[in-house]
Amino acid sequence: MSDCLFCKIVSGEIPATIAKDDPEFVAFRDVNPQAPTHVLAIPKRHVRSLNDLDDDGLAGRLLRFAKGVAEGEGLAENGYRLVVNTNSDGGQTVWHLHVHILGGRAMAWPPG
Secondary structure, eight states, X not given: OTTOHHHHHHHTSSOOOEEEEOSSEEEEEOSSOSSSEEXXXXXXXXXXXXXXXXOTTHHHHHHHHHHHHHHHTTOTTTOEEEEOOOTGGGTOXXXXXXXXXXXXXXXXXXXX
16 A cells, blocks of 8 residues: 555665564554554554454464564563554554554553
């Protein structure tokens, strides 16, 4: 999708600080971090939101990838939070499926 910010990161058109990369997914540091560690994991192919997911296995593979990012960032032992915002009321602001990986501090509940 030519106007998608995250697709432009995947293509290299927009630079990002890459935390992890594989053939299907990429993870990069959030430019507006909400925790000491805040990384976004995305599929390289454009999926607008969780509501548009049409590959039954993609969500599982994305979560496994996010777990690997968390482990690589040293978050696994103390814990971390994964967040998927879906559509406007869910807080989604970039229209490309992504998982926020947040850690490095205790997380409060409810989240907001």
